[in-house]
Amino acid sequence: MTLVSVWAPNAKQVVLDCAGTQRPMARRDGGWWRLEADHLVHGVDYGFRVDGDGPFPDPRSAWQPFGVHGPSRWVDHETFAWRDAAWRAPPLSAAVIGELHVGTFTPEGTFDAVIGKLDHLVELGLTHLELMPVQEFPGERGWGYDGVDLFAPHHAYGGPDGLKRLVDACHRRGLAMLLDVVYNHLGPDGNYLGRFGPYFTDAYSTPWGDAVNLDRAHSDEVRRFVIDNALMWLRDYHFDGLRIDAVHAIVDTSAVHLLEALSGEVRRLESRIGRHLALIAESDLNDPRLIRPVESGGYGLDALWNEDFHHALHAALTGESAGYYADFGELGHLAKVLTRGFVHDGTYSRFRKRSYGRPAADVPGRCFVGCLQNHDQVGNRAAGERSSQLLSPGLLKVGAALVLTSPFVPMLFQGEEWAATSPFLYFTDHRDPELAAAVRNGRREEFAAFGWDPETIPDPQSDDSFERSRLDWAEPVQHPHAEILDWHRALIRLRRHHPAFTDDRLDRLRVSVDEQRCCLTLRRPDLILVCNLGKQRQKLHLAADAAHLGLRLASTPGIELRDAAIGLPGESVAILAEMD
Known part of the structure; x- marks a missing residue:
């Protein structure tokens, strides 16, 4: 019964x-x-x-x-017959995360097809996979952030058993699994929740319409709905953690915020099932209270996506200054985020035209996820350009080195490890003509404000936008992709085996910059990273205590280490460490 x-x-x-x-x-x-x-x-x-x-x-x-x-x-x-009873995920402090979109990761675009590529990810050195949202969304293809059936894995990807097979296969290969979940809004198409009860409230206005009802009349059951959903993914699908989308857009004035309540219940589930579970938030607030313990007035989450690190790194490498990149662009910004957690920690933001953020220098690096690319920063460009379309191979290697030697938890976006040439465009499959037109026109208006020609913006509803975003798995063995892949593998090996990376205290790093010569030096105990982001060869003098270190990794020939000085060709990076 x-x-x-x-x-x-x-x-x-x-x-x-x-x-x-x-x-x-x-x-x-x-x-x-x-x-x-x-x-x-x-x-x-x-x-x-x-x-x-x-x-x-x-x-x-x-x-x-x-x-x-x-x-x-x-x-x-x-x-479902699970075979991962002995599995225990590594801690985030030891993680190297790979973010992927199931629909474009393989030609088939299914959970089962991802299993066929797991050996590549294991050989790369990843420890965690993070799936973009897989909750049921309209149509066959999409990013997943307009999901409406939050408890159901997307039918086109393979449904519940397909997702369980993928998680089980990952665990048997030593890969932890994270899932991107969206609780700040639901999509409009197929959203029947309002037929059942007050899941939404017009007390607050959001970019998606009425807000999820988390603090008004009858909100107890809505909060329970969200928390039960999170617990289901961790319990019934054996995920090792969740990445919570845009928590700054979760409107909740309750004395106990939804995120605090969620973290408490996840900790109790963690104790009951005997597995470590991680909660990672995307936030536009630069507020470390999200990751401080509840006992200290925080929400008890494990980590934040560090947008300041991405923006500072991207602006330093590309020179872009439009939109939110206007607040970045100096190597000093990169030095600050590496040693202080945020660039904006109460400072004035020209982009926002107000002071922004809160100090976080005492927060350990394992509480931040850092990247050069992710689905947002690639896919929210008009043409979906990856860093490989914006940077030279030399600067790509510099960027990879800064991500993978940072004090933060490093994350790579699918195909980044081999400089994939396929763009990652925004794509949808709305069957409602009015909604499809609204998405198409809204996309064009958004990018027109950034100076792009609206007529050149790819149509999100086009099959072509989706098909062009698929990875080309012939590339990893081809030139120059194989060289970039080898570089990422070498960096990940170094990160996983060198003892310097076991210490993620930000005050243990020393970063010096020379803005005029476009050079940055990052020092850890017994390890030094030296970058030349400019086009001209530079000679940098190192401190006397670096004499015992040898050239461990070099991004290009022509890097010379002699006495207490290092010569770097343009757009290159070297890592000095004790040699085996």
């Missing part, structure tokens, strides 16, 4: 529509409706009729095999 439950506090009647029958449900306390149904078993389709309308998908549907507008399918998570 299966107990079916659905929350619909304002409904006068709720009916289970299943297997050709319609059975009225009984109202219980708190606005819940329940029914014991012996015919609703694993693999059976069903829906709910609310006050005569519908049937609608289950708000907590675990499977939408026909998409967001189709019936739900009942899933018994106990039917």
Whole structure:
């Protein structure tokens, strides 16, 4: 006998529509409706009729095999045979993360197809994979940030069992799994939550319309909905952590913020199942309270995406100064973020036209995720250009070295390790013509404000935008991609085996810059990284205590270490360390 439950506090009647029958449900306390149904078993389709309308998908549907507008399918998570009982994820302090989009990572675009590429990721040296959102979203293709069935893995990727096979295969190869989840909004297409209850409130205005109801009347069950969703991915799909999208857009004025409540419940789940679980936030606030312990007035999350590090590194390498890059561009900005956590830690932002951020110099590096590329910073460019389209091979190697020797948890975006030539464009598959047109026009207007010709902006609804974004797996063995891949492998090996990287205290780093000569030197105990971002050869003098260090890694021939000086060709980087 299966107990079916659905929350619909304002409904006068709720009916289970299943297997050709319609059975009225009984109202219980708190606005819940329940029914014991012996015919609703694993693999059976069903829906709910609310006050005569519908049937609608289950708000907590675990499977939408026909998409967001189709019936739900009942899933018994106990039917899957896991083989990862002995698995324990490494800590974030030891992590090298790879972010990937399931639909474009392989030609097939499925969970099972990702399994076929895991050996490449293991040989690269990754420890964690982070999937962009896989919750059911409209159509067949998309980034996943407009999901509407938050408990259901996307049908086109392979559904619940496909995702479980991928997680299980990763664990058996020593790879931890992180999932990107979106709790600040839901997509409009296929979003039937409002038919069931007050999941949204017009008390706050957001870029996506009404806000998720986290602090108004009847919000207790909405908060429970979000927290239960997070716990499900960690418990039933064996994920090792979650990356929470745009937490600055989660509107919650409760005394106990949703994120604090979530972190507490995840810690209790962690104790119960005996596995370490990580919570990583994307935030536009530069507020370290998100990652401070609850006992110290924080929210208890494990790490933040460090946008200041990305912006400082990108601006230093490319020279771009449009939009938010206007606040960056000097090597001194990069030096500050490496040693103080943020560039904007209460300082004035020209882009925002106000003071911004809060000091974070006491926060260890393992609490920040640093990258040169991610889905946002590539895909939110008009033409989806990767760093490989914007930088020379020499500067690509400099950027990789700064990411992988930083005190932060390094992250690579799919294909970055071999300088993939495929762009990563924004793509959607909305079947509603009005919504498709709104997305298309909104994209053009957004980039027109940055000075791009609207007529050159790729159409997100076009099949071509999706197809062009697929990785080309012939590239890693070809010139010059193989050389870039070897460089990333060497850097990751160094990071994983050199003892200097076990210390992530920011005050243990010393960074010096020469803005005029475009040179930066980063010093760790027994390891020195020296970068020349300019085009001219430079000779830099090192401190006397570097005499015992040898040339461990060089990005190009022609790097000369002699006495207490190093000669660097233009756009090159060298790493000095004790030699084996």
